[in-house]
Amino acid sequence: MKRLRPSRWTGQLLLAGAGSGGRYGCASRRPAQHLVALSSSSSSSIRSQSSAAAAAAAQEEELAYDGTDHERFPPLDRIRPADTSYPSPAPERALQSAKLAALHARLSLSPKIPLQTLARTLVDASADGNPQFNNSNLAFVGQTLINYHVTEWLMVRYPRLPMSIIFSAMQGYAGDKPLHQVARSWGIEPAAAPGGEVDPGLLQFSAHKPGVSLVKFGYKRTEAEYLEKFKWRRGISSRIVFDDDFGQTVKATPGSEAEQSLEQQDGEEGEEGPVPVMQYGNADTRSAAETAHAHAVRATVGAVYAHCGREAVKNFIKSHILSRTLDVSKLFMFKSPTSELATLCAREDFEPPVARLLSETGRASRTPVYVVGIYSGKDKLAEAAGPNLDHARWAAAMNALKAWYLYSPGENVRVPSDMLSEGAKPWEPAHIDIGEVISR
Amino acid sequence: MTVKALQQISTGRNGVGAFILQCKKMDIHYCDWAGSSRGMNGFIKSILPQFAAAHPQIEFTVSPRPSKHPIIVGHYINGREKAICVRNMEPLQILKKAELLRDASGEKLKRVTKPVQSINDSVRGVWSPYHGNGMQV
Numbered sequence: 403m404k405r406l407r408p409s410r411w412t413g414q415l416l417l418a419g420a421g422s423g424g425r426y427g428c429a430s431r432r433p434a435q436h437l438v439a440l441s442s443s444s445s446s447s448i449r450s451q452s453s454a455a456a457a458a459a460a461q462e463e464e465l466a467y468d469g470t471d472h473e474r475f476p477p478l479d480r481i482r483p484a485d486t487s488y489p490s491p492a493p494e495r496a497l498q499s500a501k502l503a504a505l506h507a508r509l510s511l512s513p514k515i516p517l518q519t520l521a522r523t524l525v526d527a528s529a530d531g532n533p534q535f536n537n538s539n540l541a542f543v544g545q546t547l548i549n550y551h552v553t554e555w556l557m558v559r560y561p562r563l564p565m566s567i568i569f570s571a572m573q574g575y576a577g578d579k580p581l582h583q584v585a586r587s588w589g590i591e592p593a594a595a596p597g598g599e600v601d602p603g604l605l606q607f608s609a610h611k612p613g614v615s616l617v618k619f620g621y622k623r624t625e626a627e628y629l630e631k632f633k634w635r636r637g638i639s640s641r642i643v644f645d646d647d648f649g650q651t652v653k654a655t656p657g658s659e660a661e662q663s664l665e666q667q668d669g670e671e672g673e674e675g676p677v678p679v680m681q682y683g684n685a686d687t688r689s690a691a692e693t694a695h696a697h698a699v700r701a702t703v704g705a706v707y708a709h710c711g712r713e714a715v716k717n718f719i720k721s722h723i724l725s726r727t728l729d730v731s732k733l734f735m736f737k738s739p740t741s742e743l744a745t746l747c748a749r750e751d752f753e754p755p756v757a758r759l760l761s762e763t764g765r766a767s768r769t770p771v772y773v774v775g776i777y778s779g780k781d782k783l784a785e786a787a788g789p790n791l792d793h794a795r796w797a798a799a800m801n802a803l804k805a806w807y808l809y810s811p812g813e814n815v816r817v818p819s820d821m822l823s824e825g826a827k828p829w830e831p832a833h834i835d836i837g838e839v840i841s842r
Numbered sequence: 843m844t845v846k847a848l849q850q851i852s853t854g855r856n857g858v859g860a861f862i863l864q865c866k867k868m869d870i871h872y873c874d875w876a877g878s879s880r881g882m883n884g885f886i887k888s889i890l891p892q893f894a895a896a897h898p899q900i901e902f903t904v905s906p907r908p909s910k911h912p913i914i915v916g917h918y919i920n921g922r923e924k925a926i927c928v929r930n931m932e933p934l935q936i937l938k939k940a941e942l943l944r945d946a947s948g949e950k951l952k953r954v955t956k957p958v959q960s961i962n963d964s965v966r967g968v969w970s971p972y973h974g975n976g977m978q979v
Contacts, residue, residue: 570847725859
């Protein structure tokens with residue numbers, strides 16, 4: 403099989419068609435022709451991802467004399483007047499941004515990843531609706547890669563985890579909240595408001611206008627509204643089939659409705675209607691900020707994949723996302739642990755579990771402690787201490803179940819994607835469990 | 843469905859996996875008239891270019907602060923900042939201060955009595971009075 407070279411695909415990240423200068427919809431279908439047009443003209447109304455195109459345009463505007471001594475106090479940032487009319491900073495300004503260069507170095511990214519792409523990862527779809535200038539495409543690639551690597555690692559590391567716990571652990575590693583924290587730990591700062599004049603090194607999103615970004619897999623259930631309203635039960639199987647990678651229902655409707663509303667807004671921009679009152683610090687704005695930060699991380703992962711390839715992105719995910727700590731044993735909540743343990747023992751042909759009191763103290767006092775062990779035949783499955791006999795027995799049963807579910811073949815297990823590297827040792831099949839305990 | 847899932851967020855530990863330098867920005871302020879900035883001006887001319895080149899992960903800004911003492915302000919990933927006044931210092935002394943800001947975590951200074959902090963479970967487990975042979979009194 404011929405080897406694919408993703409690094410050669412990245413030209414399109416830098417060379418978005420010039421036809422995208424018009425806002426939405428008129429994406430370029432003739433990139434070659436437009437590139438020719440770009441190199442010859444330097445019209446400031448054309449927005450493109452190529453840095454060569456606008457290099458000449460940047461020099462043509464001289465700053466008007468306003469009484470300041472420009473030699474002593476040089477202007478901080480040369481911004482062309484046309485830049486302020488764009489919803490996000492022009493790609494060529496990425497090369498001048500100190501924040502962006504610092505972020506690039508801080509993440510120890512390969513020099514193969516240009517600053518323009520890194521700048522693009524920081525533009526959320528809610529700031530710039532044009533998919534050729536926002537990060538939604540990169541974020542989609544990034545989220546599939548992150549979710550794939552996290553899932554395969556969880557599956558091999560803890561082969562017996564029930565599906566609901568896998569969903570929860572996925573959310574704990576790759577959901578919006580943990581990725582938001584990753585973005586914060588990278589030192590990504592949000593801009594006060596998105597716009598063309600903003601430093602490209604700042605994360606740009608709008609907390610009030612939802613963006614049109616297709617970043618999630620998943621089927622929108624027709625009964626989605628009723629699920630929340632009437633608290634309908636969703637089975638695990640239907641969650642696997644219909645819902646997103648975290649077992650959550652797909653809620654937002656990216657696509658037709660949101661696009662229409664955006665187009666309407668565009669039409670209204672010229673008329674300058676009354677500015678709506680912005681509210682900050684509520685749950686909606688917080689979740690919008692969280693999503694935007696998470697998308698920036700996903701897009702960065704996507705950019706690493708696009709420019710450096712599979713091995714690099716695997717290492718990047720491993721060092722930034724999988725290296726985080728999550729105590730999986732704290733994700734379990736059992737409803738009837740004793741009966742579930744009895745079912746498990748019956749399924750595995752163990753002798754039925756028996757709880758025995760191992761030691762006790764202070765039975766007549768205010769704070770008694772009972773230590774209860776659970777035995778199957780002569781084997782002690784687990785033990786726990788509790789303030790009364792029932793609690794100790796339940797806790798012991800939970801410990802026994804956790805000991806079963808959290809079986810792990812080791813800390814440094816091989817994952818299937820290790821086989822993709824050249825010269826990998828032959829694959830030894832991973833442990834595949836027959837499934838979680840299903841009790842009545 | 844007897845097992846239900848609770849939600850938790852993974853916690854990151856800087857340096858486990860990737861290491862991110864906590865100082866993200868350094869503001870360097872000088873005055874080109876006052877005598878207390880003489881060392882700072884020398885630092886900016888002779889030492890700062892190499893120092894900045896050696897630390898690409900820090901964003902450096904140099905700006906005048908007329909008629910004031912020279913200062914260095916470090917901005918950190920946790921949102922805090924640290925400012926050090928470097929009046930009347932020699933360039934090499936200022937370099938020491940810049941290195942101090944670079945190496946700081948941005949946290950408030952506090953006395954460290956237990957040098958190792960960990961979120962991992964204890965290897966030995968928690969001592970229990972109900973196990974073992976006990977002690978005869």
